[in-house]
Amino acid sequence: MMQDGRRKPVVMIVDDEPVIRETILEILNDEGFEAIGMSSATQALAWVERIRPDVILTDVVMPGTSGIELAASVAEKYPECRVVLFSGQSAATDMVERARAQGHDFDLLPKPLDPEVLLSTLRSLARREP
Amino acid sequence: MPLVRAGLLQTEVRPTSAALRYGLALVFVAGALGLNVLPDVRALPSLFFVGAVALSARFCGPGPALLATFISAILADYISLAPPFGWSFTLAALFRIFCFIVVSFVVISVARKRSEAELNVEEARRRLVEILQSVSEGVVALNRSWTITYLNEPGARMLGLSIRDVLGKNIWRFFPRATGTALQEQFERALNEHMVVRFERYYEPRSAWYQINVYPGEQGLTIFFQEITEKKRAEEALRKSEKLAAAGRLAATIAHEINNPLEGVTNLLFLLRKNDSLDEKARKHLAMAEQELARVAHVARQTLGFYRDTTAPKPLNIASTMDEVLGLYGRRIEAKKLHVRKEYGPDPVVTALAGEVRQVLSNLLVNAIDATADRGRVRLRARFAHDWTCGKPGVRVTVADTGIGISPENRTNLFQPFHTTKKDVGTGLGLWVSSEIIQKHAGKIRVRSSVMPGRSGTVFTVFLPLGAAQPVSSVSGVSA
Numbered sequence: 095m096m097q098d099g100r101r102k103p104v105v106m107i108v109d110d111e112p113v114i115r116e117t118i119l120e121i122l123n124d125e126g127f128e129a130i131g132m133s134s135a136t137q138a139l140a141w142v143e144r145i146r147p148d149v150i151l152t153d154v155v156m157p158g159t160s161g162i163e164l165a166a167s168v169a170e171k172y173p174e175c176r177v178v179l180f181s182g183q184s185a186a187t188d189m190v191e192r193a194r195a196q197g198h199d200f201d202l203l204p205k206p207l208d209p210e211v212l213l214s215t216l217r218s219l220a221r222r223e224p
Numbered sequence: 225m226p227l228v229r230a231g232l233l234q235t236e237v238r239p240t241s242a243a244l245r246y247g248l249a250l251v252f253v254a255g256a257l258g259l260n261v262l263p264d265v266r267a268l269p270s271l272f273f274v275g276a277v278a279l280s281a282r283f284c285g286p287g288p289a290l291l292a293t294f295i296s297a298i299l300a301d302y303i304s305l306a307p308p309f310g311w312s313f314t315l316a317a318l319f320r321i322f323c324f325i326v327v328s329f330v331v332i333s334v335a336r337k338r339s340e341a342e343l344n345v346e347e348a349r350r351r352l353v354e355i356l357q358s359v360s361e362g363v364v365a366l367n368r369s370w371t372i373t374y375l376n377e378p379g380a381r382m383l384g385l386s387i388r389d390v391l392g393k394n395i396w397r398f399f400p401r402a403t404g405t406a407l408q409e410q411f412e413r414a415l416n417e418h419m420v421v422r423f424e425r426y427y428e429p430r431s432a433w434y435q436i437n438v439y440p441g442e443q444g445l446t447i448f449f450q451e452i453t454e455k456k457r458a459e460e461a462l463r464k465s466e467k468l469a470a471a472g473r474l475a476a477t478i479a480h481e482i483n484n485p486l487e488g489v490t491n492l493l494f495l496l497r498k499n500d501s502l503d504e505k506a507r508k509h510l511a512m513a514e515q516e517l518a519r520v521a522h523v524a525r526q527t528l529g530f531y532r533d534t535t536a537p538k539p540l541n542i543a544s545t546m547d548e549v550l551g552l553y554g555r556r557i558e559a560k561k562l563h564v565r566k567e568y569g570p571d572p573v574v575t576a577l578a579g580e581v582r583q584v585l586s587n588l589l590v591n592a593i594d595a596t597a598d599r600g601r602v603r604l605r606a607r608f609a610h611d612w613t614c615g616k617p618g619v620r621v622t623v624a625d626t627g628i629g630i631s632p633e634n635r636t637n638l639f640q641p642f643h644t645t646k647k648d649v650g651t652g653l654g655l656w657v658s659s660e661i662i663q664k665h666a667g668k669i670r671v672r673s674s675v676m677p678g679r680s681g682t683v684f685t686v687f688l689p690l691g692a693a694q695p696v697s698s699v700s701g702v703s704a
Contacts, residue, residue, distance in 0.1 A: 111487075113491075114484060114488050117488055117491030117492055121494060121495060124495075124498060155480075182479055182480055182482075182484055183476060183479060183483070204483075205486070205487040206483055206489075206524075207487060207490070209494040210494075
């Protein structure tokens with residue numbers, strides 16, 4: 095399912111902030127990714143089966159289901175899908191640490207994030223084999 | 225010389241031994257006998273013996289007084305009644321002896337009643353002293369001339385004093401440092417205005433806090449005091465943790481509100497940069513906007529993030545890290561025209577949490593920049609060294625400035641949270657966070673400073689051992 099020269103890596107962006115979601119979508123689409131935006135973890139979970147993204151980039155603290163719950167659920171059902179969390183809140187760090195204590199290993203990127211760093215992270219994940 | 229017993233200053237003396245009391249009664253009778261043989265006063269024989277009985281009853285108790293009565297009656301008959309120095313058994317003589325005995329009994333009875341009352345008072349006083357000795361509070365009694373008339377054992381222990389040393393002493397002469405202080409003011413207020421005064425006071429020689437309750441009375445003041453150092457510490461810790469929690473909540477809220485728009489603007493500027501239609505001038509402006517935005521993002525992350533460095537400790541070149549930090553504050557240094565001198569030794573490398581050490585260096589440098597006037601000097605040094613206390617190898621970092629310096633009173637609380645001298649811009653957390661990070665790395669921080677005009681400045685010295693970082697996360701971020 096990974097980048098094989100025939101299709102672009104598919105990245106699902108999950109963030110309840112429209113400006114962040116839309117700008118990242120535009121950056122990724124310009125830089126050779128197939129990016130799809132979701133405004134909540136619930137919506138993402140509903141679409142992940144059909145879209146089967148290579149990477150999910152999700153905010154952590156969102157109304158309703160959190161990014162951590164989304165990541166845990168995806169890791170269980172679709173282990174080939176990579177999940178990257180990003181957040182501007184310190185509470186996210188605690189949440190990720192608790193998830194790590196439960197055996198999950200998620201990467202957490204801080205907001206605001208340099209788009210160059212985001213792109214290199216996603217490229218490196220998209221190249222990686224499951 | 226006043227007598228000290230059970231912490232009480234006593235002015236009355238009464239023999240407690242039976243032999244002594246009976247002996248004293250015999251001395252009184254012997255005295256009366258001596259007066260009787262004096263030719264000029266022989267006309268008042270019974271009076272002296274009644275006096276001896278009265279004195280015996282007063283000072284020796286009823287038993288010795290009865291003995292004194294009977295001996296006095298026999299001596300009066302033998303010496304005073306006719307014929308002198310011979311026994312007389314006439315009716316008149318026997319009647320006089322009888323009268324003497326009756327009067328003596330009346331005297332004894334009165335004295336006994338008084339003695340019983342005194343015993344009751346003594347018993348009550350003894351009981352009171354017992355109670356005062358058994359309470360956990362310190363108790364001091366002062367008379368109206370400020371003489372210490374009582375101090376209980378717990379009080380003496382609390383103050384680290386000997387009861388014997390303080391009793392009978394004037395409190396202000398014994399504690400000269402207390403004169404003219406709020407303590408004296410409060411005591412005088414209680415005495416003069418006849419009101420109960422309660423206050424807390426720090427006693428420096430014992431490094432302890434006391435709760436002091438002062439009760440006025442007819443005789444002077446009774447002062448109850450209790451050490452409350454632990455309570456004060458707990459209160460202080462609670463206050464600090466409440467402040468921290470409040471600051472944490474505030475930081476989290478602000479961080480959320482700021483980081484999300486920052487993320488949006490960062491992305492928008494990135495997209496703008498990709499726009500080919502921008503001319504050279506617009507690109508220059510865009511680059512400046514990105515640079516400024518990077519600064520804002522950095523400050524937001526460092527001051528509001530309370531982020532946790534979850535990476536593992538790794539070899540870190542302190543000189544390179546210092547240069548990175550220096551780069552962040554290039555514009556401020558330039559604006560103030562500060563002269564920065566770097567003195568780096570070869571390979572000042574330690575194993576540490578990079579983000580956190582960067583935070584320490586950043587805080588120290590920002591403080592140096594803020595404290596230094598335009599065209600001042602800042603010296604940065606990083607070189608291999610040994611711990612100044614235990615000789616452990618590591619890297620010593622020095623950040624020195626020719627700024628205004630830190631006054632001694634501010635130096636005391638320098639590493640406490642929420643202590644800041646930067647009224648408008650400081651959070652008072654930078655040095656506290658820095659010292660916490662340094663402690664976590666088993667390092668040390670110390671400060672030397674002078675506020676002397678013309679020679680003012682501050683030197684922060686940090687020692688980081690070669691490899692003592694604990695691979696655990698902890699609170700970081702925040703600048704002073």
